[in-house]
Amino acid sequence: MNKTYKIAFGLFLLLIISLAWLESSEPEPVNWTPSYTRSDKIPLGSYIFYESWKQIDPEKIREIKIPPYEYLNKVPENGTYFFLNNYVNFDEDELEDILSWVSNGNTLFISAYNFGEKLEDTLKVELSSFISADGFKSRPALNLVNSNLKFEEALEFDQDLPAVYFEKIDTTTQVVLGTSSFGEKDADNKINFLKTDFGKGQIFLHSAPQAFSNYFLLKNKNYQYSEALLSYLSNNNILWDSYYKSGKGFFTSPLYILLNNRPLKWAYYFVIIAAILFILFEGKRKQRSIPVVEPLQNKSFEFTQTMSQLYIEQKKYHELGLKKISLLMEFIRNSYRLDPSTINEEFYRDLAEKSENSIETTKRLFKMIFNFQKNNENGKVEFFELSQSINTFKTHNGKTGSKS
Template sequence: MGKTSKLFFGFFLLLVIFLTYLEATEPEPVNWTPSYMSDDKIPLGSFVFYESWKNTENYEFEEINIPPFEKLADSLGNGTYFFLNNSVGFDPDELDKILEWVADGNQLFISARGISAGLLDTLRLETRVFIPENDLSSKPQLNFENLGLKSKSGFKFKNEFPPLYFHSKDSAEIEILGQINIQGNDKIKQPNFISSKIGDGKIYLHTTPEAFGNYFLLSDNNYEYAEKILAYINNENPVFLDNYYKAGKSFYSSPLYILLSDNRLKWAYYFLLAGSILFIIFEGKRKQRAIPVVNPLKNQSYEYAKTVGDLYLEEKEYQELITKKINLFLEYIRTNYKISTKTIDEEFHTLLAAKSGNSVASGKELFNKMEEFSNNTTAGKSEFFKLSEAINNYKSNSNGKPRK
């Protein structure tokens, strides 16, 4: 190796060490992944909530790490089953056992953005996305119906996310306990916290689990919101805390995670990678010719679609937009759920409901609306937006990933 090569090698090695040091000392980016684990300190973890609750000494807790079906099969005692997660979905047998347990005089509390479709159907409810009017900010604001719990200024989020609310399909016997609205628009409020009696027991449903996250509770006086919600939970019997339906992992078994968790092993791994890269550079220099750089073609599909959409809006071709919206939704069904859309019959609706997690009735209602707007040759802007909202609500109500 010549003098020039040695100088270049030394400079490159110092550069790698310097960049590795910068990477190691750089603050970690904020992790907004929804976790709701009791030991997770990220913004959407629930360390603050669970620690504060357990320190009240007014409740007796039992953590449940197995599916509710198994726990209820072991004759779970009286109390409150508490679920907090981004999504909580029960299969039919599990839901039947839970409802039987609640009817015996117990409580079920669920705070999740995705609530079991079977449970919502039982209560004749559905969840919808709160769409801001006039392009307002989507920062939500929460409050209670009970005057003794209600806050004058409300409980406000500092971050933006699409809020959900409950919509009653008919005269369901529910009690509205709390509402949600967009900050700056106090006139339009929707229920996000409700209760319903089942036999001798009670079910509490809440669509804003972000309110139990560390970021929200540590902002201003928002911790009072969680305290006031807990006032509805009976403290005479134990509270069963669910650890099974959780988005965050409680244990990491990845070999790379174990390797990087130890500081000495982590730096040895980094230097091994740096040495391997240097070896490839200097050994490959003599044995392989340079590979020319070929820039990939730029994907302009989004710009094209936006331009075409703007032309339709400018020309007020709303009927064409409705047709394309319906065709895109049908393609979504074919791609995600692997269902043929050639024949829309009873078998199709049953299969779609099973794979999407929506009810058969909601699927029929959506396809009736699609047929009505498709046949309406005078359909305008409002009809297009109503159809878009109905399709988006149907997609958002799907329970988790598409079922195979």
């Protein structure tokens, strides 16, 4: 990795760290996700409503965490089955069990924007949504019909959430209990709360679940509206549904706490990004460094010196002279392309011409060689005389020869 590449990578990494820090240090935005779970303290959670209701009589409220179909096919308690969510949709068998349970003298209370097609068909009701042409606002003002419970001024939910109302009801079996009004001038009242007698029991449908949210209950005296709604429920057991909820009533992931804390969440994301960058830039297979292999050195000259020194120490001047002669013959053969095995006048003439020596010098050298070869008693003096003559002959024409 060159220097420019390292600088670019460092700047990119610094940019990622800066963005992560800026994002993690920003104020936590308001979470308007619909939850309606009893433990959620976000604006559209139902923590305040559930805890306040439970404090009145803790023994009356029982939390049901399983599907209604499963619960009602065991040994269900009598009372009021309370559903609070942005939508509730029963399947056919489940709805049949619920309605059978209601007809035996129990109560079904649902507060949602949607009750499911099967229940709406059964009760012959139709829902619709209101959106104001003035800024596309959908902020219903909630009130009740009963003169004993009705507020002097309707309680407005000041956030734009779905404004659902009953466009069609069965007036022969259903009683209007509450309304939603839209518009500041000439308010248009729509039905948002009604009661239906079903067998020996009752069904309450309420189309503004935000009335039970933390945000609504904490503003002014809006809690009085939810108290008025609950006054229609008889003083019996409350079966609080925790199954049909948009929010999670329990942690389903070990990362829940980590991802629900902004600094921890961005630290987690930064670790993932850093790991990906490491894999991309450093995870590639790197070539092992190639060791420097020094070329083999020619030790022939050193070897020759060593061997000649051994011959001299052992006073084998004759043998050393013969090797010197053999090297000369090899030199003549390779350098001058002459055959020293046949020595005659022509050989002397060719060798003298190619080596730039005189014929007399050439003949004198070979006469010394022949005498040295015949005399087995050659000593140091004879060897050095021969060696000097050979070296002089080889270097006469400027060519480098061994001085040994």
